[in-house]
Amino acid sequence: MKDVITNDQKKLARYSKAMSHPIRIYILELLSNQSCCYSGDLTEILPIAKSTLSQHLKELKNAGLIQGEIETPKIKYCLSRDNWDEAKKYFKLFLNL
Amino acid sequence: MKDVITNDQKKLARYSKAMSHPIRIYILELLSNQSCCYSGDLTEILPIAKSTLSQHLKELKNAGLIQGEIETPKIKYCLSRDNWDEAKKYFKLFLNL
DNA sequence: GTTTCAATTCGTTAATTTACGAACAAAAGT
DNA sequence: ACTTTTGTTCGTAAATTAACGAATTGAAAC
Numbered sequence: 001m002k003d004v005i006t007n008d009q010k011k012l013a014r015y016s017k018a019m020s021h022p023i024r025i026y027i028l029e030l031l032s033n034q035s036c037c038y039s040g041d042l043t044e045i046l047p048i049a050k051s052t053l054s055q056h057l058k059e060l061k062n063a064g065l066i067q068g069e070i071e072t073p074k075i076k077y078c079l080s081r082d083n084w085d086e087a088k089k090y091f092k093l094f095l096n097l
Numbered sequence: 098m099k100d101v102i103t104n105d106q107k108k109l110a111r112y113s114k115a116m117s118h119p120i121r122i123y124i125l126e127l128l129s130n131q132s133c134c135y136s137g138d139l140t141e142i143l144p145i146a147k148s149t150l151s152q153h154l155k156e157l158k159n160a161g162l163i164q165g166e167i168e169t170p171k172i173k174y175c176l177s178r179d180n181w182d183e184a185k186k187y188f189k190l191f192l193n194l
Numbered sequence: 195g196t197t198t199c200a201a202t203t204c205g206t207t208a209a210t211t212t213a214c215g216a217a218c219a220a221a222a223g224t
Numbered sequence: 225a226c227t228t229t230t231g232t233t234c235g236t237a238a239a240t241t242a243a244c245g246a247a248t249t250g251a252a253a254c
Contacts, residue, residue, distance in 0.1 A: 012122050017113075019113035020114035054231065
């Protein structure tokens, strides 16, 4: 019984999972509008603990959708273009857009 | 501290969550290609137990993305057009497509 | 009325997710 | 050296998810 699920389907599910929380949607939306942000800014705006935010950022990093660059003492986050574009491609195909 | 997360962001996260499993992606993809299917067909193709499939279908139903129609003794599933279109709209905006 | 078919619900288990505050780390400024 | 700033990691708890097989339902079909 070979696998009927394709790699593309797994990847799309993976990206969807990364997007499956309102906070993470908020962050991605922000980053697709303004090129970058600092997590300190997010901490001030979002009604969650710093550590929780950190977890969400990690989740997005692990999914490959964002990347962080150290600008001591802060960290500048921006979209990971390659994967973001790949995700867009998958969603586009999936949704017939 | 009012809610900085919009309803649209919550809805998009909700739809993403429904799409966050390969099996559910598979089902949605199938339904967006062929108008309808019977869960019996899915049971034969997919490498999971019937009860597990049932859970995934329920998940998609709860997210409003599919609907089931009884055609005794089977159940015919198809996309829930309204919500599917709404989901598409949200993803389109979110991804700038 | 009982059997059969298709699918869901139940009961259970293991793993993952989300959240928090406290503790920790790294680097710069004092 | 020590303090401050900024984030991450740790430890923990509660809730949700995913999976299975067994039991159940509901509506024909016999």
